[in-house]
Amino acid sequence: MSGFLSQFGEALPFFAQGVVITLELTILGAALSVVISFIFGLMALSQSVGVRFVSRVFVEFFRGTSLLVQMFWLFFALPLAGIQLVPVATGVIALGLNYGAYGSEVVRGGINAIPRAQWEATIALNMGRVQRMRRVILPQAVVGMIPPFGNWLIQLLKGTALVSLIGLADLTFETQAFRDATGNTVVAFTGALIIYFILAQIFAVLMSLLERRSKASIGQPMERRALGGLGWRLGGSEAA
Amino acid sequence: MVTEPTTNGNTTGKGQSAPDKMVRFDKVVKRFGDLVVLRELDFEVAPAEHVTLIGPSGSGKTTILRLLMTLEKINDGYIWVDGEPLWHMDQGGKLVPANEKYLRRMRPKMGMVFQQFNLFPNMKVLRNVTEAPIYSLGMSKDEAVQRGREILELVGLSDKVDSYPSQLSGGQQQRVAIARALAMNPKILLLDEVTSALDPELVAEVLNVLRDIAHTTEITILCVTHEMQFAKDISHRVMMFDHGQIVEYGPPEKIFSDPEHDRTKSFLRAVLEAR
Amino acid sequence: MIWDWNFALNEALPQMLGAFLKVTLLATILGSVVAMVLGLILALLRRSRIQLISRPTGWFIEFVRSTPLLVQLLFLFLVLPRVGITLPAFTIGIIGLGVHYATYTSEVYRAGIDGVPKGQWEAATALSLPPRRKWQDVILPQAIRNVLPALGNYVISMFKETPYLLAITVLDMVAIAKNIGSLNFKYLETFTIAGLIFLAASYPAAVLMRKLEIRLGH
Numbered sequence: 001m002s003g004f005l006s007q008f009g010e011a012l013p014f015f016a017q018g019v020v021i022t023l024e025l026t027i028l029g030a031a032l033s034v035v036i037s038f039i040f041g042l043m044a045l046s047q048s049v050g051v052r053f054v055s056r057v058f059v060e061f062f063r064g065t066s067l068l069v070q071m072f073w074l075f076f077a078l079p080l081a082g083i084q085l086v087p088v089a090t091g092v093i094a095l096g097l098n099y100g101a102y103g104s105e106v107v108r109g110g111i112n113a114i115p116r117a118q119w120e121a122t123i124a125l126n127m128g129r130v131q132r133m134r135r136v137i138l139p140q141a142v143v144g145m146i147p148p149f150g151n152w153l154i155q156l157l158k159g160t161a162l163v164s165l166i167g168l169a170d171l172t173f174e175t176q177a178f179r180d181a182t183g184n185t186v187v188a189f190t191g192a193l194i195i196y197f198i199l200a201q202i203f204a205v206l207m208s209l210l211e212r213r214s215k216a217s218i219g220q221p222m223e224r225r226a227l228g229g230l231g232w233r234l235g236g237s238e239a240a
Numbered sequence: 241m242v243t244e245p246t247t248n249g250n251t252t253g254k255g256q257s258a259p260d261k262m263v264r265f266d267k268v269v270k271r272f273g274d275l276v277v278l279r280e281l282d283f284e285v286a287p288a289e290h291v292t293l294i295g296p297s298g299s300g301k302t303t304i305l306r307l308l309m310t311l312e313k314i315n316d317g318y319i320w321v322d323g324e325p326l327w328h329m330d331q332g333g334k335l336v337p338a339n340e341k342y343l344r345r346m347r348p349k350m351g352m353v354f355q356q357f358n359l360f361p362n363m364k365v366l367r368n369v370t371e372a373p374i375y376s377l378g379m380s381k382d383e384a385v386q387r388g389r390e391i392l393e394l395v396g397l398s399d400k401v402d403s404y405p406s407q408l409s410g411g412q413q414q415r416v417a418i419a420r421a422l423a424m425n426p427k428i429l430l431l432d433e434v435t436s437a438l439d440p441e442l443v444a445e446v447l448n449v450l451r452d453i454a455h456t457t458e459i460t461i462l463c464v465t466h467e468m469q470f471a472k473d474i475s476h477r478v479m480m481f482d483h484g485q486i487v488e489y490g491p492p493e494k495i496f497s498d499p500e501h502d503r504t505k506s507f508l509r510a511v512l513e514a515r
Numbered sequence: 516m517i518w519d520w521n522f523a524l525n526e527a528l529p530q531m532l533g534a535f536l537k538v539t540l541l542a543t544i545l546g547s548v549v550a551m552v553l554g555l556i557l558a559l560l561r562r563s564r565i566q567l568i569s570r571p572t573g574w575f576i577e578f579v580r581s582t583p584l585l586v587q588l589l590f591l592f593l594v595l596p597r598v599g600i601t602l603p604a605f606t607i608g609i610i611g612l613g614v615h616y617a618t619y620t621s622e623v624y625r626a627g628i629d630g631v632p633k634g635q636w637e638a639a640t641a642l643s644l645p646p647r648r649k650w651q652d653v654i655l656p657q658a659i660r661n662v663l664p665a666l667g668n669y670v671i672s673m674f675k676e677t678p679y680l681l682a683i684t685v686l687d688m689v690a691i692a693k694n695i696g697s698l699n700f701k702y703l704e705t706f707t708i709a710g711l712i713f714l715a716a717s718y719p720a721a722v723l724m725r726k727l728e729i730r731l732g733h
Binding site for chain 1: 517580581582583585586587597675676678679681682692696702706709711713714717721
């Protein structure tokens with residue numbers, strides 16, 4: 001055990017370097033995917049058939065073609081068409097487009113979940129479309145979007161591991177580098193899994209804090225529930 | 241003083257406004273799919289008149305309010321509000337279907353209170369009341385807040401301005417909804433079964449507020465309710481609906497104590513027994 | 516135009532389709548079988564009244580769900596031989612996919628079991644059915660029927676993640692696309708074809724699941 005710990009200590013500099021890149025990709029990828037989610041999610045609710053169609057095609061395309069293929073396409077094929085992206089941009093764009101496609105369904109579902117009566121009240125008060133969306137519908141809808149977005153954030157964090165396959169020095173890449181340098185396979189990959197797990201738990205706790213805050217901001221008290229940690233996404237963690 | 245209309249039918253020619261009326265339905269048709277909810281309905285409501293619509297569910301009462309609030313689209317006929325067509329606009333002397341811009345100009349004439357309150361859960365009480373005056377009527381924030389506080393005092397909720405709707409009882413929420421509608425300063429107040437979703441002990445506080453408003457303001461009221469005593473207290477006229485048409489109408493004393501039609505009699509008996 | 520139709524249709528497509536059928540599709544099918552069976556076992560263990568069983572099962576599920584499939588595959592591929600277990604890369608890939616997705620399907624099963632109306636449990640008890648019959652004849656058939664679309668959606672997700680196996684030397688369709696694309700810089704053709712094949716298979720499947728969802732009344 002002490003052997004494991006001292007070897008883990010040796011691996012730490014590798015892990016630390018990798019975690020920085022992994023976090024960078026997670027945060028930038030999540031930011032881009034949220035923007036894309038809202039653009040295409042709102043387009044899916046447009047009155048125009050054409051706009052809805054464009055949104056549908058985008059969503060189905062990026063959900064249906066596999067993240068790894070998208071990443072390889074951007075990394076290997078796009079330069080042949082004359083467009084060369086820096087590797088980090090390739091990773092962020094692929095993550096953003098792929099998870100943005102899933103996220104746009106979250107946005108669409110969140111808005112659709114707002115009762116018809118709320119829309120009617122905005123008509124009765126003579127609100128315009130922008131005002132209705134911005135001041136009444138979205139503030140309520142966003143609260144419902146946070147838990148599913150939280151799940152997608154964890155998926156995105158896991159998805160960042162793929163960038164190691166296009167040469168970006170993330171946690172997975174550095175793990176392999178450490179293994180190659182020391183031959184210490186067990187420590188390298190056990191350590192990496194534990195670090196990914198901890199990162200996922202941190203994101204889960206942050207999202208549950210965000211959910212609590214956003215519920216409070218619209219006057220909904222949060223039902224008492226253990227914050228974050230094990231079982232956060234599994235619903236009630238006690239066996240029935 | 242309120243003028244009793246002599247008939248419920250066409251006192252004015254088809255497709256013409258009635259300047260002295262606040263609301264005029266002219267051969268209004270509303271269908272949901274194959275179901276005809278309103279068939280060539282005619283009636284008028286005078287300014288400051290309070291009209292209660294009664295009748296079995298599905299008779300079209302609520303649809304009338306929803307057409308006036310532009311929550312449902314009209315299929316045929318005309319609705320006139322305050323001397324102007326609601327669902328049509330004048331284009332070179334011809335009435336054409338209204339666009340959204342025209343509807344937005346007409347809507348502030350009406351205010352509606354819903355059965356389920358429909359307050360905005362993401363806004364505190366005061367903001368529920370000031371939101372639309374500020375962003376829909378373009379009122380200054382200070383003015384809207386001052387007016388909002390006044391109206392909330394009128395409905396007895398001065399101490400709740402900083403609460404969220406979820407922290408209020410049903411009766412309090414409905415009083416906020418009344419204040420929210422009044423803050424838009426509408427000429428017509430539409431009340432759609434405003435006590436039906438309330439626990440029995442909370443009904444009185446809401447009705448008392450509405451009685452006050454009915455007796456102290458010049459507002460025109462169209463009310464759908466099953467509270468017959470309340471209808472008696474505030475209405476100048478009661479209209480009995482069945483199958484999208486008016487069965488009979490008259491002053492509440494007459495309709496409630498001496499109705500002419502069997503349909504009205506059996507309906508009133510059923511309502512009284514249910515209580 | 517840099518797109519080479521002759522290469523795309525006559526060289527890339529046949530080779531890639533071959534790998535698609537022999538590796539990608541086969542891995543999806545076998546991985547799904549593992550995920551379906553193991554997921555049900557995990558779901559039942561998680562419901563166990565014995566906390567010594569239900570708790571660690573919950574931890575295991577949460578841990579596997581929170582960590583990247585790619586790293587899990589590398590872990591299995593590189594660590595198993597060191598503890599004396601030597602398996603072909605493809606088999607390790609099936610295990611990796613199956614275990615990873617079992618942690619998802621276990622939650623689906625759990626939701627399905629929780630969704631069986633209380634009256635059904637009570638009726639089974641009232642008829643004093645033995646536990647095995649209760650589960651096998653009453654609870655599970657209803658639970659699984661209701662969650663079929665959710666299970667199907669995870670099969671589609673797994674299908675799109677089978678290319679991760681290329682990291683452990685399995686020559687799946689995407690690995691082939693990468694290899695033949697590198698020969699003369701024809702990545703545009705190979706990866707475009709790869710994407711379209713994924714789309715052509717997963718889109719109809721997703722539509723089918725949505726239809727099934729509607730039919731089951733979700």
